Amino acid sequence: MSSGSAENGSGFEMRGVQSMKDKLSKNILPGIVFLVFGIVMYCLTPGQIQTDETSAFTARTFPCLILGIIMLCSVLLILQGVAGLLKERKEQREETAAEGRGNPVLFLEVLALMAAAALLGRVTSLLVSGILIGTGFLVLYRDKKPLHYVIEIAVIAAAYFLFKSVFGLDLP
Amino acid sequence: MVDFMAGLALLPSVQNVLAVLIGVFLGIVVGAIPGLTPAVGLVLCIPITFSMDTVPAILLLLSIYCAGTYGGSITAILIRTPGTPAAACTVLDGYPLAQKGRAREALDMALLASTIGGIFSCVMLMVFAPQISKFTINFSSIEYFMIAVFGLSVIVSVSGDNLIKGFLAAALGLLISTVGVDSQSAVLRYTFGVPRLQSGIPIVIVLVGLFGVCELFSKAFETTGKDGGQQVRADIGRGQKGIHPWEMLKYWKTLLVSSLIGTGIGALPGTGAALSSFLSYDVAKKRSSHPETYGAGELDGVCASESANNAVTGATLIPLLTLGIPGDSNVAILLGALTIHGLVPGPQLFKSQGPMIYAMMIGLMLVNVVMMVEGKLLVRLFAKVSLIPYPILGGLVAFFCVVGAYATNNSYFNIYMAILFGVIGFLFRKWKFPVIPLMLGLVLGNMLEQNFRRAIIMCKGQYSMFFTRPISLVFFLLTVGSIGLAVYKNRKRKGV
Numbered sequence: 226m227s228s229g230s231a232e233n234g235s236g237f238e239m240r241g242v243q244s245m246k247d248k249l250s251k252n253i254l255p256g257i258v259f260l261v262f263g264i265v266m267y268c269l270t271p272g273q274i275q276t277d278e279t280s281a282f283t284a285r286t287f288p289c290l291i292l293g294i295i296m297l298c299s300v301l302l303i304l305q306g307v308a309g310l311l312k313e314r315k316e317q318r319e320e321t322a323a324e325g326r327g328n329p330v331l332f333l334e335v336l337a338l339m340a341a342a343a344l345l346g347r348v349t350s351l352l353v354s355g356i357l358i359g360t361g362f363l364v365l366y367r368d369k370k371p372l373h374y375v376i377e378i379a380v381i382a383a384a385y386f387l388f389k390s391v392f393g394l395d396l397p
Numbered sequence: 398m399v400d401f402m403a404g405l406a407l408l409p410s411v412q413n414v415l416a417v418l419i420g421v422f423l424g425i426v427v428g429a430i431p432g433l434t435p436a437v438g439l440v441l442c443i444p445i446t447f448s449m450d451t452v453p454a455i456l457l458l459l460s461i462y463c464a465g466t467y468g469g470s471i472t473a474i475l476i477r478t479p480g481t482p483a484a485a486c487t488v489l490d491g492y493p494l495a496q497k498g499r500a501r502e503a504l505d506m507a508l509l510a511s512t513i514g515g516i517f518s519c520v521m522l523m524v525f526a527p528q529i530s531k532f533t534i535n536f537s538s539i540e541y542f543m544i545a546v547f548g549l550s551v552i553v554s555v556s557g558d559n560l561i562k563g564f565l566a567a568a569l570g571l572l573i574s575t576v577g578v579d580s581q582s583a584v585l586r587y588t589f590g591v592p593r594l595q596s597g598i599p600i601v602i603v604l605v606g607l608f609g610v611c612e613l614f615s616k617a618f619e620t621t622g623k624d625g626g627q628q629v630r631a632d633i634g635r636g637q638k639g640i641h642p643w644e645m646l647k648y649w650k651t652l653l654v655s656s657l658i659g660t661g662i663g664a665l666p667g668t669g670a671a672l673s674s675f676l677s678y679d680v681a682k683k684r685s686s687h688p689e690t691y692g693a694g695e696l697d698g699v700c701a702s703e704s705a706n707n708a709v710t711g712a713t714l715i716p717l718l719t720l721g722i723p724g725d726s727n728v729a730i731l732l733g734a735l736t737i738h739g740l741v742p743g744p745q746l747f748k749s750q751g752p753m754i755y756a757m758m759i760g761l762m763l764v765n766v767v768m769m770v771e772g773k774l775l776v777r778l779f780a781k782v783s784l785i786p787y788p789i790l791g792g793l794v795a796f797f798c799v800v801g802a803y804a805t806n807n808s809y810f811n812i813y814m815a816i817l818f819g820v821i822g823f824l825f826r827k828w829k830f831p832v833i834p835l836m837l838g839l840v841l842g843n844m845l846e847q848n849f850r851r852a853i854i855m856c857k858g859q860y861s862m863f864f865t866r867p868i869s870l871v872f873f874l875l876t877v878g879s880i881g882l883a884v885y886k887n888r889k890r891k892g893v
Contacts, residue, residue: 251828255562255824255828273585275584276582282849282853283582287571288586295565298565302562305561327618328617328618328619329618332618332823335613335614338795339610339613343813346803346812347809359792359793365788368788373786377789381792384796385800392445395807396804
């Protein structure tokens, strides 16, 4: 019985930490990212929008207004996140854990694959980079069926020639 | 009437017929694949339209939009996985019908109800859009500015639980819209010395990133098993009885009510097909003399849900074509495509491109008819689409994204931009930020800023003109009403 309660208690704590992490990542972190982005862009604005207009509304007014909104909303989002954390601690309320942790490695691999394909396309052609993407996806998803590779390459080659010859796209 | 006849005359061509046939096919395929929405299909096909004439190009995209909305019902019925959010409600009765061995009936019902709902909303579009455009043609900068504000008010209803995130997303979209040369002062803004940015960030690149590339990143992040593709059986037993079109007469009341609801909801920016189908389903259930059968395999439930979600397709074009306001992500993509082809949605569109717009509207009706024929003939094939392993599909989607981004103006820089927007879309999804406000900000940013600047000059310091001119006041009140209604609904949902 006591062991069960201990386990429950531990599970409760785990979920509490998880919930806190979720609040941190869903509100506070994006709030900080947007705030930093807003401040950086605001500081860069005079250099990026060089105007000698004298009217009340210049080319710089609207972007500055938007950046003001971004900074204000970021602060509100951070405060909302902090308030959520405090409220949670005070009430000792547990929320269900968020969705699974995900697979950041595969995400980064797909990101790198796409960037590599874009780079390869520059030195070869989009057909080659397309084949790299297609087969790369199969490799990343651990697909071991040779037929899938054949199908993928055939469809990409057919699509490339269709785009180039039938739809007249100027593809390298 | 002259424009109508001129529009009709634009339609009979081999290119148009092919565009509709291919578009409907692709649309149903995209809709039937869980994880690929009509929005992704639209984005992937925009580059194909670059070399096409305007009418077939727009017809191709409309076909994907319309057929994609229907396509989601196939997997909803067969494998309990709605291909699109709009088909989520169809699962409730469609899947139980399939379990009872009546899959063919459910699929036929979904197809016929979608067709009827779609045609109904086309008729409404053809009746109301020209009338609204006659009314909006004489708008000045003040009214245009207020329209943009009204368009942005949609943020409140599409931001979900967190309005601050909606505002942040919209603000980012507005900021992106300022990149490039300012059209009034010719001053460069946020180009960071990159010549490619002087003409601004093409909307297609943002769309490819936010919908296409982001989907690939999200799927990769969510994949934890060895194989990303799930294999499920999705077959229709041979010899199953279907539904004859004449049998639809039995459901005329549900069809009429649901089509009306779908059209009404669709015409309101920021609502969407999923809401209309759930609302119609609820109304049909309440009106029924045997509500207990709903949820256990009731054809009337499938009829209500599907006629309503396809009735949205034509109706969403009403605010788009007459005011330039995109109500959802699909229509925002269509707006981008229309702009690429030289059609700028808004009050002037019917005056400057009347025949083209009528061709589009009549063509949409044709799309619905073709959808019914293709859906009926090829349903067995479409059902098998969901069996395509994800790794094959993902590679193809990635290739189309790369080609689409490059072909926008033949630049590798665009591919990097699309990847960047893919990362932004991924972070938005992870942080639970809505994407539609970003799209709205991007689309309406220029309209908002430039008209505000012109309006200020026009007002000569009398800012009360924004609220004293009748039409401007109407849009101001509509904005307040729209925000108030959304806030009220949100509070009611939360039980405050």
